[in-house]
Amino acid sequence: xxDIHIGLxxxxxxxxxxxxxxxxxxxxxxxxxxxxxxxxxxxAPEMPAARNGNxxxxxxxxxxxxxxxxxxxxxxxxxxxxxxxxxxxTGLLFLSFVAVILKPLKYLGIDGGWAxxxxxxxxxxxxxxxxxxxxxALLLGLLAAALRRLLIRxxxxxxxxxxxxxxxxxxxxxxxxxxxEGLHLALAPPALVRYSFVGRLFVPPGTFTxxxxxxxxxxxxxxxxxxGVSLMAYLPHSKLMHSLxxxxxxxxxxxxxxxRKDIYWPDIKKHRATGSPRS
Amino acid sequence: xxxxxxxxGDRIAEVLTRRQRIELEACARCGxxxxxxxxxAQDKRExxxxxxxxxxxxxxxxxxxxxxxxxxxxxxxxYECSCCGQCHVVCPVRINTPELWEQAxxxxxxxxxxxxxxxxxxxxTIKDFNNCYGKPQQERGLWAQRAWEAGFLKAPLPLxxxxxxxxxxxxxxxxxxxxxxxxxAVQSARLMQEAGVEFSILGNDEPCCISKxxxxxxxxxxxxxxKRIDMxxxxxxxxxxxxxxxxxxxxxxxxxxxxxxxxxxxxxTEFLDQLITEGRLRPEREVPLTVTYHDPCHLGRHSxxxxxxxxxxxxxxxxxxxxxxxHGAFSACCGMGGGLKTVNPEIQHKMxxxxxxxxxxxxxxxxxxxxxxxxxxxxxxxxKGASAMKVCHLNEILIRSVCPEVSAxxxxxxxxxxxxx
Numbered sequence: 295x296x297d298i299h300i301g302l303x304x305x306x307x308x309x310x311x312x313x314x315x316x317x318x319x320x321x322x323x324x325x326x327x328x329x330x331x332x333x334x335x336x337x338a339p340e341m342p343a344a345r346n347g348n349x350x351x352x353x354x355x356x357x358x359x360x361x362x363x364x365x366x367x368x369x370x371x372x373x374x375x376x377x378x379x380x381x382x383x384t385g386l387l388f389l390s391f392v393a394v395i396l397k398p399l400k401y402l403g404i405d406g407g408w409a410x411x412x413x414x415x416x417x418x419x420x421x422x423x424x425x426x427x428x429x430x431a432l433l434l435g436l437l438a439a440a441l442r443r444l445l446i447r448x449x450x451x452x453x454x455x456x457x458x459x460x461x462x463x464x465x466x467x468x469x470x471x472x473x474x475e476g477l478h479l480a481l482a483p484p485a486l487v488r489y490s491f492v493g494r495l496f497v498p499p500g501t502f503t504x505x506x507x508x509x510x511x512x513x514x515x516x517x518x519x520x521x522g523v524s525l526m527a528y529l530p531h532s533k534l535m536h537s538l539x540x541x542x543x544x545x546x547x548x549x550x551x552x553x554r555k556d557i558y559w560p561d562i563k564k565h566r567a568t569g570s571p572r573s
Numbered sequence: 574x575x576x577x578x579x580x581x582g583d584r585i586a587e588v589l590t591r592r593q594r595i596e597l598e599a600c601a602r603c604g605x606x607x608x609x610x611x612x613x614a615q616d617k618r619e620x621x622x623x624x625x626x627x628x629x630x631x632x633x634x635x636x637x638x639x640x641x642x643x644x645x646x647x648x649x650x651x652y653e654c655s656c657c658g659q660c661h662v663v664c665p666v667r668i669n670t671p672e673l674w675e676q677a678x679x680x681x682x683x684x685x686x687x688x689x690x691x692x693x694x695x696x697x698t699i700k701d702f703n704n705c706y707g708k709p710q711q712e713r714g715l716w717a718q719r720a721w722e723a724g725f726l727k728a729p730l731p732l733x734x735x736x737x738x739x740x741x742x743x744x745x746x747x748x749x750x751x752x753x754x755x756x757x758a759v760q761s762a763r764l765m766q767e768a769g770v771e772f773s774i775l776g777n778d779e780p781c782c783i784s785k786x787x788x789x790x791x792x793x794x795x796x797x798x799x800k801r802i803d804m805x806x807x808x809x810x811x812x813x814x815x816x817x818x819x820x821x822x823x824x825x826x827x828x829x830x831x832x833x834x835x836x837x838x839x840x841x842t843e844f845l846d847q848l849i850t851e852g853r854l855r856p857e858r859e860v861p862l863t864v865t866y867h868d869p870c871h872l873g874r875h876s877x878x879x880x881x882x883x884x885x886x887x888x889x890x891x892x893x894x895x896x897x898x899x900h901g902a903f904s905a906c907c908g909m910g911g912g913l914k915t916v917n918p919e920i921q922h923k924m925x926x927x928x929x930x931x932x933x934x935x936x937x938x939x940x941x942x943x944x945x946x947x948x949x950x951x952x953x954x955x956x957k958g959a960s961a962m963k964v965c966h967l968n969e970i971l972i973r974s975v976c977p978e979v980s981a982x983x984x985x986x987x988x989x990x991x992x993x994x
Contacts, residue, residue, distance in 0.1 A: 334594040336586050364665045368605060401928075450604030452619070453696035459600060540666040546592055547667040 304504070319527040326530040335423040354548035359541045375438040380537070382432025383464070386471070389425050390522065407511050422489035426475075430492045433468045435460060457552050460533045463525060464553045471494045581636045581684055588680030589673075597634070600627045604967055606660035606670075611906045612653060612913070615923045619652035623660035623670050636791045644686070651677055652689050653920060654762045656788060656911030658874040663727045670882050671875065674911070678790025691915045700793065704746040713749045714776030716988075720759040723987040725979045729768045730775040733808060739764075740772040741810050745817030745947035746781050750791035753952070754945040755988055757772045760968035763979045767847075768854040772814070780804065782815075785824025789912040795831065798823075802832040816841040816968075818944035821908075822871035835914050840872060842943045842967065844882035849888050856974035859891035864970065865937035867892060867903035867928065867951065869944035882967055889974045895935040905931060909950035918953075926955020929962055939963035941970055944951055 357363045362380070366373040394411070400409035443451055445547050451457075454567040476496025479487050481504055487494050529535070586594065592748060598754045605625035607613050619625040629647035633639050638867055639647060658671040682688050688696075691946040696709045715731045742765065748758035765772055780801050786794040799983060805813070815838060823836040848854040872878045879901050886894050899905045908914060908924030929951060940962060942948055949965040969981050 330598075333586065334591050336583065336592045337589045337591045338587065358667070362665070364667070365872040366667070368663065372603075448604075452602070452604065452624075454602075502616060533602060534862060535598050536601040537593055538667060540601060543592075544597055544600045546668050 305508045305515075307512065307515050307519075311516070312523070315520055315523045316526075320522045322527045323529055330530065334572055351545065351549045355541070355545050356542045358548065372442075375435050375442065378431045378435025379439065379464075380435075382430070382435055383413045385424065385428030386432060388420060389428065392419075418486070419489045422486070422493070423491075426490050426492040429471060431493075432464065433472070436468060437464045440465065456533050463521075463528070463532075466555070467521050467525065470514065470521060474511070474514045474518050476515055480507060534563055576764065581638050581686070582636070584633050584684035585630075585677075585680045586954045588683050588917075589676055589735070589930045591655050592669075593673050593676055594654035596666075596673060597631050599626055599666050599668060600624060601745075602664055603665060605663045609659045609663045609903070611657060611659065611927070612655060612920060614927065615920050618649070618653075620646045621653055622650075623664065623668065626650045626654070626674065626677075627668075630865050635777075637758075640761040642891065646684070648689065652692065652916050653683070653913060654911055655870070655908050655913040655921075655924070656907045657870040657906035659870075659903070659906065662874055671911075675787055675790055679792060679794075680790075680842045681991035682790050683705060683792055688789065689916045695915045696789055696791050699781055699783060699785055699801050700797075704750055704815050705781070705785060706746060708750045711777055711950045711994045713779055714774065716744070716749055716755045716777065717757055717762065717774055719988055719991050720762065720984070723984070723991075725759050725984060725987070726763055729764055730776075732776045733773045733810070734775075734778065736773055737809070737866070738771045738773040740770055740812045740814055742772050743779060743782075743813050743815045743817075744774065745815060748816055749779065751945070752949065752985065752988060752992075754966075755966055756984040757816055757945050757948075757966050759982070759984050760966075760972045760979055761814075763976060764845060764968065764971060765814075765848075765856060767855050767975055768848040770848070771935070777833060780824040780920055782820040784815075784819055784827050787823070787827045788910065789915075792825070800933050802828060805832075807890040808862065811837055813838045814841055814844045815839070816943075817946070818871040818876075819868040819946055822875050826874055838878070840881075842882040843878060844873070846884050846973065847887060854975065856889045856971060858937060858972060858974045858977060860889050860973045861960065862939060863893040863895055863967070864939045864941045865897050865932045866900065867897070867907065867932070867940050867942040867947060868900060869942055870904070870910055872944060873904055874902055886941065886965060887973060889970060892970065892974075897931050897935055897939045899931060900903075907947050907954065909946045915949070915967065920956040923948060924958075925950045925952075926969070927954070929954040929958050929964075930958045933960060937962070939965050939970075941965050941967050943967040967983055 311543075312573055316552060362373055365376055396405055396409040396412060399405035400413075408417075440447065443457070443461065455500075472493055473496050475490055475493035476498060479490055479494055479497045480502050480557060487497075581782065589597075600623075602624055604622075604624060607619070610622050613619075620629065626647075629650055631642070632643065633647060656671045656674050661668065661670045664670065678688070687693070695705060699705050702708060702715070703710050708727050714732075717726075720726050721729045730742075731738065736905055742762060744758040744761070747754045748761070749755070762772075762774075772946060783797045783801070786797060790990050804888045813824065815824065818840070821840045823840065825830075847857065864886065866883060868874075868879060868882075872882075883894065886892055896905075906924060908921035914921040929940065940951060942951065942964075943966065945966065948964055948966050954960075955962065955964055966981070972979050
């Protein structure tokens, strides 16, 4: 595939507003984490516990955090939903991070050609395919989570503000991302559209000129970008804290309790045979 | 600059460990703890679940002092918990809940938030009498003397201070003082004699393990534990066999950080299993019974001992073991741990009854456990559920196969005669 110029870079994006908002949000997030750290530091240091081999700890951590084995043991459905959200969110975060980093590097002329490769060259298809895949995973995961939370309503779930806000927030981010992509694709050549296998479902019906879509593109980009930035500010107060702290807690436990095969390497068949008290 | 005045939350935070502070915020609120919580199962109070307790603790640490109602909910959740550790096993984040609840109880009491009155009384009794029964220490070793006089032992039990042996048998408070449980001490001693083990006891010098102080968050635990560790070290005790799951957890885990020698502590089931494997103890008589096994929380989830007691039961000829749906790491608690029984006996009785009804569903004639405290808890459940099922200590099953004349009933009857005279 030759270089594709998508012809969309021309629409106005309020980068200044974005960077101001991003700096404020990141600053707030860092400050909140710092205050939390300071508060945790008031507490007693952990008493030395049994320390065992690092390799075993890493293996447990991999099984528990990356593969989320415990959740699989409890419910394959919940594991699947959580994995969709976890991997979808992580993948999109990574791609957004790459995009946000490459832009200024390209502006400074130190991107080593990567910005051109990913934004205008062969790399664009890779970004589109992976972006849509991660986005789809996140969207399906969130819809399944919302379905479980609001319609299936397992007895143990509580639908407090903190739980609902996060699901709605992430759903909004995903849908606004796909809508923005749909607007992009409305002006893109067919050769590019085929890689966006989900985004093309969000293309508004009809034929539009660039001038007609520009204000919508700017508005949607701004909304999506500022929503992403707001999530960073909200993160320390949200349920997403578990995504940062759970791997840490699991690592600490794994180091101490790795010999506890009943806890760390439960026989999943036995686990299922035992069954949940509510099943 | 004005000095920051310490809030109630600050004082609590100082006692929790950093890891525990992180654990408070790592909760994913998935509610798996609620699904499995044996206390929640009784009356559906969110405050007793791990998620509820974590939320209350986060509230007291980060916000202004709690309102009376919020404080009530926090205390109810924290103290009406048997610290069984089921939430730790099923938590996808692996929050070490039993440690956290015990440390939180300690931090609350150190911050001046009073513990439930009933627990304060229980703790005073333990500290004043060196046992939770309020009995004089001179009566602690009576079981051994009476067991010898009644002919249940092959030889009188030597005292450690007079005759140092490779093994020390540590009976614990329930087996020393509780008339319903003294048979456990006698049978443990007899089984070891049958296997030719050279052992002695501390008799009236045996202290309470005081693990209940840790369970209920008493600030004196570390000092009292250190006294006992010093005593064990001074007396050069090398291997301790304990028949109480609570004492085992105490010596093995609670003392662990203070006492590297805690590795020399064995639970009776580990020891008996070893003796059977080595062929020193031979269960030869048939015991034609179908039994189900109840894993004590302190032995199973807290200490990882699941296999030895089951191997002992399987070694008994004629015995059939039928597992309950919840067993091993998922065993449902009988409610006797963590000071719950002291604070809310009614809940414990209901938990005991639930466990008995689960045991009945297996078709077993008896529920067997190697823990005196669980035996007592299950007996309460038996009364509550008006069940005909039998509750037996594991020793009772093994003794029927080794020397049936030393049955719990015979021991109790003989000891009652001593009481009358």
